Amino acid sequence: MSAATDGPSTRERILAAALDAFADRGVEATSLDAVASAVGVRKQTLLYWFPSKEQLLLGVVDHAIDELGRELGVAATAAGADRRRRIEAVVDATFRVGRRRPELLAVVREATRLGPPASTHLADAVVSLLPEDIRPQALAFGAQVVGIATEAEVRADLGLPADLAWLRSRRRALLAELTAALA
Amino acid sequence: MSAATDGPSTRERILAAALDAFADRGVEATSLDAVASAVGVRKQTLLYWFPSKEQLLLGVVDHAIDELGRELGVAATAAGADRRRRIEAVVDATFRVGRRRPELLAVVREATRLGPPASTHLADAVVSLLPEDIRPQALAFGAQVVGIATEAEVRADLGLPADLAWLRSRRRALLAELTAALA
DNA sequence: CCGATTGTCTACCAAATGGTAGAGAGCTGT
DNA sequence: ACAGCTCTCTACCATTTGGTAGACAATCGG
Numbered sequence: 001m002s003a004a005t006d007g008p009s010t011r012e013r014i015l016a017a018a019l020d021a022f023a024d025r026g027v028e029a030t031s032l033d034a035v036a037s038a039v040g041v042r043k044q045t046l047l048y049w050f051p052s053k054e055q056l057l058l059g060v061v062d063h064a065i066d067e068l069g070r071e072l073g074v075a076a077t078a079a080g081a082d083r084r085r086r087i088e089a090v091v092d093a094t095f096r097v098g099r100r101r102p103e104l105l106a107v108v109r110e111a112t113r114l115g116p117p118a119s120t121h122l123a124d125a126v127v128s129l130l131p132e133d134i135r136p137q138a139l140a141f142g143a144q145v146v147g148i149a150t151e152a153e154v155r156a157d158l159g160l161p162a163d164l165a166w167l168r169s170r171r172r173a174l175l176a177e178l179t180a181a182l183a
Numbered sequence: 184m185s186a187a188t189d190g191p192s193t194r195e196r197i198l199a200a201a202l203d204a205f206a207d208r209g210v211e212a213t214s215l216d217a218v219a220s221a222v223g224v225r226k227q228t229l230l231y232w233f234p235s236k237e238q239l240l241l242g243v244v245d246h247a248i249d250e251l252g253r254e255l256g257v258a259a260t261a262a263g264a265d266r267r268r269r270i271e272a273v274v275d276a277t278f279r280v281g282r283r284r285p286e287l288l289a290v291v292r293e294a295t296r297l298g299p300p301a302s303t304h305l306a307d308a309v310v311s312l313l314p315e316d317i318r319p320q321a322l323a324f325g326a327q328v329v330g331i332a333t334e335a336e337v338r339a340d341l342g343l344p345a346d347l348a349w350l351r352s353r354r355r356a357l358l359a360e361l362t363a364a365l366a
Numbered sequence: 367c368c369g370a371t372t373g374t375c376t377a378c379c380a381a382a383t384g385g386t387a388g389a390g391a392g393c394t395g396t
Numbered sequence: 397a398c399a400g401c402t403c404t405c406t407a408c409c410a411t412t413t414g415g416t417a418g419a420c421a422a423t424c425g426g
Contacts (some may be wrong), residue, residue: 010404026209029211031384032383033382033384042404042405042406045403047384047385049403051385052384052385053385108229112340114209123341131369139338142337143334143341144334146334151329151333152330153295154325154329157295157306158322169360176229177352193405202372224372224375226413226414226415227415227416230415231372231373231374232373234415236415367426368425369415369426370423370425371424371425372423372424373423374420374421375418375421376418378417379414379416380415381415382411382414383413385408385410387406389406389407390405390406391402392403393401393402394401394402395399395400
């Protein structure tokens with residue numbers, strides 16, 4: 001079974017559909033049937049891969065954190081060794097992710113909103129991905145990013161236009177905070 | 184029927200209980216039965232005062248915006264006429280509200296998360312409370328506050344300690360943004 | 367004193383939901 | 397060829413949920 005010809009596995013398609021649905025409508029408002037029909041499969045197939053809705057959510061959280069970590073990690077590595085440049089690269093990569101895949105941040109917020117076990121699982125997943133020496137700083141950075149993403153969503157809901165000055169201001173804040181934290 | 188002896192009306196107690204529950208567990212995860220039993224009344228009494236769960240949510244949003252607006256309005260008025268002092272008073276009152284009644288901010292975030300009709304109703308309620316000349320600035324301020332409240336919650340979930348330096352930094356950011364916006 | 371209105375309750379209900387039980391198709395290694 | 401494993405499906409089920417119908421007591425206006 002070549003992955004190239006078969007495309008994403010059922011499990012991966014379930015995770016992708018569940019990520020979209022959980023981020024868009026929220027976990028409680030998303031039924032297993034809805035996710036299943038988005039994948040094109042029966043609910044019992046979901047329950048074969050993930051024995052319960054809760055397990056599915058934890059899987060989605062892992063998936064999202066994984067992708068987020070990979071994306072930011074690549075950006076940091078590509079930026080070379082200079083700390084200043086690495087910080088800028090991570091911040092910019094974060095904004096790219098926020099624009100291209102807002103679901104990833106939305107699902108993080110959703111997990112914290114739901115509380116345990118999702119939130120503890122999230123914390124574990126994040127922590128396991130971070131080098132120990134910058135762990136608290138990275139966590140604070142993540143929290144700030146989720147806050148800014150929420151602010152963006154609220155702005156949209158209140159009818160405020162997408163504002164370049166606002167974006168620049170938030171980028172500056174992230175850079176300043178991260179630079180100070182790692183000093 | 185003197186309000187002093189009767190205490191809050193049934194309708195008000197329903198709104199208070201629903202606010203708590205919606206903010207704490209989320210709207211979809213809160214059943215009408217749960218709210219009713221928190222009030223000490225049957226579900227059908229809720230449906231007498233609010234003909235549907237959706238109407239109850241809209242009522243809660245109005246209620247929360249009302250209280251928020253009153254609190255900030257009082258602070259602004261008490262600060263006198265000097266713009267700088269008024270801005271500081273509003274920002275500080277915001278932090279007070281965030282600490283004493285986080286449910287108010289949580290329910291705003293919840294309403295934006297759920298989308299229409301809750302989010303549009305929220306936007307209307309907020310707008311109707313604002314003097315026209317500072318409307319966009321005030322909306323941006325509100326969005327920023329919700330973002331910061333979310334950041335605080337995420338920080339807690341990730342195990343970061345309550346941090347005075349962080350609080351100060353966010354207060355400074357709010358002040359700077361509001362001052363610039365009203366300049 | 368009485369009809370109408372207000373507010374709360376009991377009794378139900380149809381639909382949706384998360385989850386179980388188990389059948390059957392198709393591939394795999396021997 | 398066949399035993400076994402992997403994966404998806406049909407059939408069901410218990411519970412919960414938002415909501416309806418209408419009885420019943422209390423209060424109020426005339």
